[in-house]
Amino acid sequence: MSITHHPTEATVLDHAAGRMHAATGAVVAAHLQACPQCRALARMGEAIGGSLLEALTPEAMAPDALAVAMALLDRPAPVPPAPPPPALLDGVELPRVVQRLAQRRGGLGRWRWLAPGIQRISLLPEPGARRDGTVLYLLKIAPGTAIPEHGHHGHEMVCVLAGSFTDALGQFRPGDLAETGPEVEHTPVADAGTSCICLSATDAPLRFRSRAARLMQSVMGY
Amino acid sequence: MDVLLPHPALASLDMARPHTAAPGTARWAARLYCMTGPRMSTPSALTGEAAGALIQRIATARDRAAFAALFIHFAPRVKAYLRRLGAVDPQAEDLAQEVLLAVWHKADRFDPQRAAASTWVFTIARNMRIDALRREPRGGIVPADDLPDMEDDTPAADAMLIVGERDRALRDAMAALPAEQARLVRLAFLEDKPHSEIERQLGIPLGTVKSRLRLAMQRLRAAMEGRR
Numbered sequence: 387m388s389i390t391h392h393p394t395e396a397t398v399l400d401h402a403a404g405r406m407h408a409a410t411g412a413v414v415a416a417h418l419q420a421c422p423q424c425r426a427l428a429r430m431g432e433a434i435g436g437s438l439l440e441a442l443t444p445e446a447m448a449p450d451a452l453a454v455a456m457a458l459l460d461r462p463a464p465v466p467p468a469p470p471p472p473a474l475l476d477g478v479e480l481p482r483v484v485q486r487l488a489q490r491r492g493g494l495g496r497w498r499w500l501a502p503g504i505q506r507i508s509l510l511p512e513p514g515a516r517r518d519g520t521v522l523y524l525l526k527i528a529p530g531t532a533i534p535e536h537g538h539h540g541h542e543m544v545c546v547l548a549g550s551f552t553d554a555l556g557q558f559r560p561g562d563l564a565e566t567g568p569e570v571e572h573t574p575v576a577d578a579g580t581s582c583i584c585l586s587a588t589d590a591p592l593r594f595r596s597r598a599a600r601l602m603q604s605v606m607g608y
Numbered sequence: 609m610d611v612l613l614p615h616p617a618l619a620s621l622d623m624a625r626p627h628t629a630a631p632g633t634a635r636w637a638a639r640l641y642c643m644t645g646p647r648m649s650t651p652s653a654l655t656g657e658a659a660g661a662l663i664q665r666i667a668t669a670r671d672r673a674a675f676a677a678l679f680i681h682f683a684p685r686v687k688a689y690l691r692r693l694g695a696v697d698p699q700a701e702d703l704a705q706e707v708l709l710a711v712w713h714k715a716d717r718f719d720p721q722r723a724a725a726s727t728w729v730f731t732i733a734r735n736m737r738i739d740a741l742r743r744e745p746r747g748g749i750v751p752a753d754d755l756p757d758m759e760d761d762t763p764a765a766d767a768m769l770i771v772g773e774r775d776r777a778l779r780d781a782m783a784a785l786p787a788e789q790a791r792l793v794r795l796a797f798l799e800d801k802p803h804s805e806i807e808r809q810l811g812i813p814l815g816t817v818k819s820r821l822r823l824a825m826q827r828l829r830a831a832m833e834g835r836r
Contacts, residue, residue: 395825396796396818403797404734408742427825429723430778430832435734436727437779438797440656444684445691448701452679455705459672463713567814 389421391555391562393543398424402431409510409522409587413543413563416481416585420545420561475507475524478548478583484509484524494524503531503576510587522587527551527576542566542588544574549582551575654681656775659725666715679708682726686733692798693737703740707733724775774832781831789824792817 393401393414400406401414418425448454470489473480480488487509488494497505510522527533529549544564551558553574558564566572576582654662659681665674687704695703710732718728782790791810812820 394818394822396821399793399796399821399825404738405796427829430825430829432731433724433727433775433778433832434782434793434828435730435797436724437775437782438794439685439689439730439733440726442685442688442692442798445688445700447683447687447704451683451701451705452676455679455683455708456672456676458709459675459712461709 388559389417389423389561391558391564392421392424393417393563393565395427397565398427399431399434402428403435407520407587407589409520410541410543410589412483412487412510412522413545413585413587415483416545416547417561417563419481419483476526476548476581476583480547481545481585484585487512487522497526500525503528504533520587520589522585525582525584525586527574527582527584529576529578529581532573532575542586544584544586547583547585549580550577551582551584552577654678656724656726657772660718660720663711663715663718663725663728664720666712667718675708675712678711682711682729683708686729689730689733689798690737695737699740703736704733707736710736720771722771724771727775773834777831777834778828781828785824785827789820789827792821793824793828796821 397406397414398418401411401418406414418428467489470482470485473485473488473494475494484494491512495507497507500506505526507524508521509524510520524547525544527549542564543566544558546558546560546562548560550560551574553564553572555564555572557577558574564574654677659678662671662674662678665671666678683704686707687700690700690703707729711729714732718725723731782793785793810817
């Protein structure tokens with residue numbers, strides 16, 4: 387798998403620092419799983435975190451904190467959750483981050499029609515969780531289908547899992563990550579051949595250009 | 609901290625033969641702690657190598673004195689880290705406690721070939737903080753389990769210096785960063801604010817924040833890979 391589109395260094399650093407939102411963080415996690423180059427960068431970010439931790443001015447713990455901790459050492463170790471079984475969706479092996487989300491909610495659910503040629507499985511926010519404008523979903527785009535031209539109030543991050551799409555920035559294949567800010571207007575088109583499956587996060591609702599698309603947005607909550 | 613002195617864990621240390629404790633070893637660090645830790649008002653200094661050796665002592669021998677020495681060193685720093693990111697007591701104190709207990713339970717997963725002790729402790733603290741936030745009703749941060757595991761890839765060994773050297777190189781390079789770049793890197797880790805707010809706060813456009821972070825990362829990477 388040759389990856390040509392990467393997140394910015396700032397994004398990888400945010401991920402290593404543990405300060406991304408769940409939805410965009412999940413898309414970066416999917417990319418990192420596929421990209422040794424960015425994993426090395428993330429590891430360096432962790433080393434930066436370690437040296438910053440080391441350099442922090444310590445804040446005193448309660449006087450009995452160590453005694454309390456020592457007394458807890460014989461407590462049985464917490465059992466880590468079993469790794470999720472490998473999940474396939476349309477024959478595509480899903481990244482670990484999606485598998486864990488699926489495990490937590492007891493299954494992925496099924497594709498739901500969103501627009502002609504576009505289907506979606508919603509992952510975040512989880513049912514019952516507070517809506518804060520940040521969403522994560524799987525998208526399946528039929529070959530040749532364009533996602534209507536749209537800009538963003540916030541950021542959008544997409545990691546391709548299968549198939550490919552092309553927009554003004556080039557072709558995006560499995561593992562590639564597209565990161566677009568509020569200033570970008572773009573029209574991704576799924577390439578011919580197989581459907582394009584992506585993991586997509588936005589931290590603010592998309593803003594479509596055409597009236598029809600805006601109508602679709604209001605109806606579909608896209 | 610005087611409550612610690614009579615703790616039975618400390619009696620297990622071989623205090624009779626101090627000359628056998630070579631500097632940098634776990635025993636040396638634990639002895640250092642016995643001599644200085646309980647009396648010190650501020651937490652101990654511990655070299656990266658010594659901290660790594662202590663974690664390995666826990667992994668191989670469930671060494672409680674090694675744990676005590678690590679706790680004295682890291683718990684107040686982890687607490688400081690959590691408070692910088694907005695946690696308040698008692699949560700910051702409790703979570704720092706849990707992080708150090710996780711160090712005890714996960715010690716066998718520490719690989720000194722891969723990461724410095726402080727880096728490993730940092731990743732545990734980061735992940736447990738995220739887990740704690742996720743349990744809150746309005747939590748919403750990347751699920752910790754999805755951050756890359758320690759064992760899932762191998763760096764290009766020939767391009768990397770050994771961990772201790774790499775860490776020192778990184779620290780030197782961070783000290784040598786231009787002030788603004790250093791500040792942005794610190795903010796990325798120690799301020800719970802998105803870049804867009806940093807941008808407002810510092811009066812720098814977001815694009816500039818990102819390009820300065822890129823420059824900083826390039827310099828640090830060059831230092832860690834032994835290129836200058």
